[in-house]
Amino acid sequence: METILEFQNVSYAYHTLDGETPALSHISFSVKKGEFIAIVGPSGCGKSTLLSLIAGLLQPEEGQILIHGKSVELRNANIGYMLQKDHLFEWRSIYRNIILGLEIQHKLNNHTKEKANELLATYGLQNFAKAKPSELSGGMRQRAALIRTLVLDPDLLLLDEPFSALDYQTRLTVGDDIGQIIRKEKKTAILVTHDLSEAVSLGDRVIVLSARPASIQQTIPLHFDMQEDTPLLRRNTPEFKTYFNLVWRELNGSE
Known part of the structure; x- marks a missing residue:
């Protein structure tokens, strides 16, 4: 391996x-x-x-x-880093928080947008894509933070x-x-x-x-x-x- x-x-x-x-x-x-x-x-x-x-x-x-x-x-x-706090931005929707890393790394395209939507759907946040972080429970916020990391396809x-x-x-x-x-x-x-x-x-x-x-x-x-x-x-x-x-x-x- x-x-x-x-x-x-x-x-x-x-x-x-x-x-x-x-x-x-x-x-x-x-x-x-x-x-x-x-x-x-x-x-x-x-x-x-x-x-x-x-x-x-x-x-x-x-x-x-x-x-x-x-x-x-x-x-x-490509290393993903999840901290103690979710660090979701209140002025961005959950979807826009999830694609933030893609924007910063100039990787936002049709393929990565589709990947973001797939992860939202797979892990139960599709109906909250337009919600603000304050509208989600602590557990859902952490799930969103993980999806934000996974959408970058980290090696580690x-x-x-x-x-x-x-x-x-x-x-x-x-x-x-x-x-x-x-x-x-x-x-x-x-x-x-x-x-x-x-x-x-x-x-x-x-x-x-x-x-x-x-x-x-x-x-x-x-x-x-x-x-x-x-x-x-x-x-x-x-x-x-x-x-x-x-x-x-x-x-x-x-x-």
Whole structure:
């Protein structure tokens, strides 16, 4: 299976007038095409820094990051980034929010417009295409934000705690919803989360980071013996509790 992303002995530190704050230390892992990787670790350990490095917003101080075998600064990969907030613009309709990235990248044409409409219809937002964001629930807004990202056909999808602003019940249903969408679209995804249940319910593997400066404490592959594998259904299996406890022990041991 094709390797999309490689971290090769990557370290990073923040520098201020007060000195150096190491964030990541000698991180190495790879992600195959179509994998869904969940990353957990103690608060402030550098999980979001890791995503910023993948996106090319920061450059590693040691090691290198390869996307499709090319270093991040030379890569032409299309990376989608979903943040904690949906960042939908109230003065634009849902449809116009969804095509915003296409407009910015000068990719708006008949084909991409058709793709946007297909995604709206497939994921239940067709009747809200002309609505303003304030007319949608939090879960629907997150779905719109995901569609805005998917319409750009990203090679790699970065999810930085995208459900954390939602109440618990909505978070469960939206996590299930978006997890299924990502798998249906066969996207490669990396999720950063504080929620261990979320990591186990969504991921193919969970990478547990140590306290700052973060190194990889453990990588836990997830296998569920299920006919239909969805995030919500995973939570009702015996394996779920086993994996949750395993991640919890690894995380607790890293603090």
